Amino acid sequence: MNYYLLGYPVGHSVSPAMHNAAFKELGLPHIYSLLETEPEKLGETVQRLRENKFGGANVTTPHKIEIIKHMDTLAPSAKRIGAVNTIENRGGQLIGHNTDVIGGIKALTLKYGELTESRVVLLGAGGAARALAQELAPKVSELVILNRSPDKADKLARILPGNTVGAGLGEQQVVKTADIVINATSVGMTPNTSESPIDAQYLRQGQLVYDIVYNPIKTKLMQDAEKAGAETLGGLWMLVYQGVESFKIWTDQEPTAETMYNAALRVLEDWH
Ligand SMILES: NC(=O)c1ccc[n+]([C@@H]2O[C@H](COP(=O)([O-])OP(=O)(O)OC[C@H]3O[C@@H](n4cnc5c(N)ncnc54)[C@H](OP(=O)(O)O)[C@@H]3O)[C@@H](O)[C@H]2O)c1
Known part of the structure; x- marks a missing residue:
């Protein structure tokens, strides 16, 4: 079976290495490859995949929302988030799923444990932050969303349940009292590797700092x-666990997260 990553551009992706390593480990005769798809060709690409009886696909920027109209149905994960990152081909029926957030939260809970009692500061109010905030708000004891544009953080906090507030990055002294700090902004990403969204004086022992940026590996x-x-906790674990969840949807088999992590790490190291 053939599996693909649909995006534009997709040149810099660790997904083929990750999934092919897992296929190999489990002795599955599948191949995962990049399928660069210009936005105006998305519909015809999905049609061609249907005709060729593909196994499934991941979907990345800029197609995660646009792809919805080409699906036959959406799984609850994709409905909740309003975006699709995984296509399941169930006997010709295309089902859109979203494993991004499940992966992000799974990586977090495996490292931190139960989130119920935790005070969380989430940096960012873009696509990734919004999706994470939706999952975190009903689970944690306090969620503070800080964003460069404070109005976006405030608007987001207002629609979420629980003890949730939004403010500007200028309020970052609250990080001092947080149990978990999550960076879901793009600050610190290659090539701007000397930047951090938080002043180091607010970070402390006893806290978990989770950066969902994965390039570089250590921000x-x-x-x-x-x-x-x-x-x-680095963002490559979020990427790996969203991959694990997609893989399970496609094959009904559980891949080894470490195998996928090591394959992705080798690709990232080759780029540097
Ligand atoms: N590990 C994973 O699997 C995974 C998955 C998804 C995303 N990510 C990473 O998460 C990051 C965000 O992705 P996204 O899709 O949410 O992007 P996005 O929708 O474009 O949102 C970008 C966010 O970063 C903030 N931001 C950008 N430049 C900034 C700056 N110079 N100073 C302060 N804040 C700044 C934006 O604030 P404003 O609202 O003020 O513009 C916004 O909150 C990216 O680095 C992406 O690679 C990782």
């Missing part, structure tokens, strides 16, 4: 957190 924020004695 400036994570380096600062380590120096302050905090625990860290």
Whole structure:
């Protein structure tokens, strides 16, 4: 069976390495490859895939919302988030799923444990932050969303349940009292690797700092957190666990997360 990543551009992706390593480990005769798809060709590409009886696909920027209209039905995960990152081909019926957030939360809970009692500061109010905030708000004891544009954080907090507030990045002293700090902004991403969204003085021991940026593997924020004695979790684990969830949907088999992580890491290291 053939599996694909639909996006534009997709040149820099670790997904083929991740999934092909897992297929190999489980002895599955499948191949995952990149399928660069210009936005205006999305519909015809999906049609061609249907005709060729593909196994399934991941969907990335800029197609995660546009792809919805080409699906036959949506799984609850995709309905809730309003975006699709995984296509399941169930006997010719295309089902849109979203495994991004499940992956992000799974990576977090495996590292931190139960989230119920935790005070969380989430940085960002873009696509990734919004999806994570939806999952976190009903689960945690306090959620503070900080964003460069404060109105976006405020608007988002207002529609979410629980003890949730939104403010500007200028209010970042609240990080001091947080149990978990999550960076879901693009600050610190290659090539701007010397930037961090948080002043290092607010990071402390006893805290978990989770940066969903995965290129570089260890961001400036994570380096600062380590120096302050905090625990860290890198975004490659979120990427790996969304991949694990997609893989399970396609094959009904559980791949080894470490195998996928190591394959992705090798690709990232080759780029640097
Ligand atoms: N590990 C994973 O699997 C995974 C999955 C998804 C995304 N990500 C990463 O998460 C990051 C965000 O992705 P996204 O899709 O949510 O992007 P997005 O929708 O474009 O949102 C970008 C966010 O970053 C903020 N931002 C951008 N530049 C900033 C700056 N110079 N200073 C302060 N804030 C800044 C934006 O604030 P404003 O609202 O003020 O513009 C916004 O909150 C990216 O680095 C992406 O690679 C990782």
